Each structure stands twice: as structure tokens, then as C-alpha cells.
Amino acid sequence: MISIKNVSKWYGSFQVLTECSTEVAKGEVVVVCGPSGSGKSTLIKCVNALEPFQKGEIVVNGISVGDPKTDLPKLRSRVGMVFQHFELFPHMTVTQNLTLGQIKVLGRSEQEARDKGLKLLERVGLSAHKDKYPGQLSGGQQQRVAIARALSMDPIAMLFDEPTSALDPEMINEVLDVMVELAREGMTMMVVTHEMGFARKVAHRVIFMDAGRIVEDDSKDQFFGTPRSERAQLFLSKILQH
């Protein structure tokens, strides 16, 4: 579904990604972890071309992301993305947030888009808030709306860029629950997160990044059992201490 081959990226002369390669198969849940500044967010943003990369190739559902001839809006509309800071549109109501892409990009009628949006809103347990503005919701609620918004486009895969790291601790679980459910339904997911509990529960594979490189790319059991790199062991021992 998603294939990343030898991807390198520079900001000026500073190299942020070095020869990254991995695959995400259909229905697979892959968790990407690693210390801050290791390039995880950059890598996931390369997958739907929000960040350009200078070397290598990324292929999503048979379409090359880096190819200048690729219709990027069309490709992106098929890949859902959830951001660390939710990025709901603050000047639109929850319902408008849910229907905008469906109407403008997929060409659905307003009624159709609304029905779909409200159905997904119910799924994330927020039907009562359909007419509110994002600013009136808590962080956890906003992030659930953001997930519903991404799902409204009927994506073939979902990208999550640290979806819980801007949340208060008591709101993390309501978001993770939605994600776990999604994973169990067989959604293809690439998730940048520090939530190792989530990784243990639903991930098929765990990728560990450090300094712009993919250091570990293991099955979940391998990763939590015996990570090969010292850096990954250190990282795990730090975040699993408590």
C-alpha cells in the first residue's frame, strides 16, 4: 500500500532523512517512534507530499508521490491525515469541517456529505457537538472530529502524526480508543506516536527512528522483546520506566 524506498531529505545543507526504506501493507498498522527531532513527523509528511523529499521514491497505492506529474490533490484525498494540533478549521462548524473536503474534492452533494459526516461524528461519539465551533471543544474532542474528518473522505490509508501528544493526559484514551477500533477494522495505518500501549495493543510492526535514519523495523513482538540497536533499547527503557 505504502512503499518508501531510500528516501533522503535535506533542509538546505542539513540532512533530516537519510536513506529511509520501509513498507506498509494493506491492513497493516505500523507505529513509528523515536526521540524528538529524529525525523518521524517529516517522514510521515513525505508520504502525502506535504513535505518534499530530494532523493528516493515513495509509492502509495501504485502512484509515485515524488513524480511531478502526479495529481497530488487526488492522491492526498485518498490518504487521511491526522495532525498533532488537530488543525480543524476554526472558522467553520464541526459539520462544515466534516463536509468541506467531501463537497469540494469528492464532489458529493451537500446532503450526502452531511449524512456521511454526521454518521462518522456519531461513531466518534460527538453527535451533540455538530453545530459547535472547534474552539468550543476540548482537545480530545477536536482530535476525534479530526479523525472523523479524515474518515469522511473514505481513505485507503490513514496517517497519524503524534495524534495524542498535544492532549491532556485524561483525553488521550478517548482518542486512542477510536484509533484502536479503526485498526481492528483493518484500516491501513501509519502512526507516529510515543504511546507504546497503543503499539502493543494493535501495531503489527514498530519502526524506530534516530537522527533521520530508520534504525529498527521489526514486528511488534521482536521490538518489545529484543530491540537490536542500543539506541532503541535506551529509548524504550526511558519511556517504559513508569
Added chain:
Amino acid sequence: MGFDFDVIERSLPYLFRDGMTFTVTLTLLAMTGGIFFGTLLAMMRLSALKLVSMLAGAYVNLMRSIPLVLVIFWFFFLVPYIGAWIFRESQPIKVGAWLSAVITFTMFEAAYYCEIMRAGIQSIARGQVWSGYALGLNYWQTMGQIVLPQAFRNMLPVLLTQTIILFQDTSLVYVISATDFLGAAAKIANRDYRLVEMYSFVAVVYFIISYSLSLLVKRLQDRIAIIR
């Protein structure tokens, strides 16, 4: 010779029906056109294409480095020749003071509105653009649906403040003998030798309008601050 209020009263219909109508219409047209072109210029200035941002930057810097009076003058005398060139006429085409003023003010103000809208666009978090693109929206949709509505709203007080300045600046059309509010008053003042009365009255009217508008902007600013 005392202060003659009567001359003011007598000329009120002329001052407002002719003069103020000109001033207000010019202000509104130049504001609308200026914000429209200013927004386009701002998008160009922020473009990743070097040539596009350079062209817009050059235009804005040029306009902001020339006194407005000079632009009005220069344009008034140049537009007939440009028009003749565009429409392939042998004679300079006739462009009245009115049309010339509208075009000049729109183009001049566009440079200032551009800088305001540029700040507005830059005030919108990068993530908002990402999130629009991630949904599959293209550049124009992302701008039109997500970035510009927020930028416009954030910048509304500043845009209106600039419009108050524009409202006062329109009085400079006297250099091309157009009859705006000040021009109308000047004509009466000269005809009836009532310079003190007329110019004082004009000053008071400009002050009342501009000051009320700026109070309005202040209230608007407070309201936007609460909502955000």
C-alpha cells in the same frame, strides 16, 4: 467680517450630494479593488516561484516609495497614452478625472493592502494549510476556503484602519481638479471668499467621520479578540 455660518448651510446640498458622494464612492471602490488586488499581490509575494514573488515585491515597493500625489498626477497624464496604445488609437484616449482616480487609488492602495494581507496570511499556522492539502484541496481551494477567510478576519481592524487613511487621502484628487468633498468646498470657498468657514467645516467633517470609524474599528477589535 465675522464667521459666516450661512455659507455652509447654503452649500450643504452641493457639498454632500456632489462632493461627499464622490469621496465615499471613490473610497469604497478603491477599497474593494485594492483589497482584491492586494490579496492577489500578497499571494504572489508569498509564492514559492521566485519570479512571481519578485515581480509582486517590486510593484509593492515601487508604489510605497512614491508620493501618492505624484502617482495621481503621473497616472492622469499617462493613462490616455497607455489606453491609446492598448486600443491602437492614434490619439490619446479621453480618460476623465473620475476613472483615472479610481484606477490610481485602487492600484496604489493595493500595495498597502497587500502588506496587510501578507501579514494576515503569514499569521495562519502552517498546519492549517497542511490540513487543507491533506484533504485533497488544491492551492486555490485551500487559500479561498481556509487561509484567506481567517487571514481576512484577523486583519479586519487593520484593513479598516487603512481604509480610513484612504478616505482622507482621496482628498488629494484636487490635483486633477476632481470635485470631491474637499474640492467642492474649495470651489465655494474661492467663489464666495469664505476660506476660513469652508476649510474649517471640511476639517470638522473629516474628523467626525474618521474618528467615528476608528472608534468602530476599536470595538470590532475587542470583539474579535473575545471570539478568538
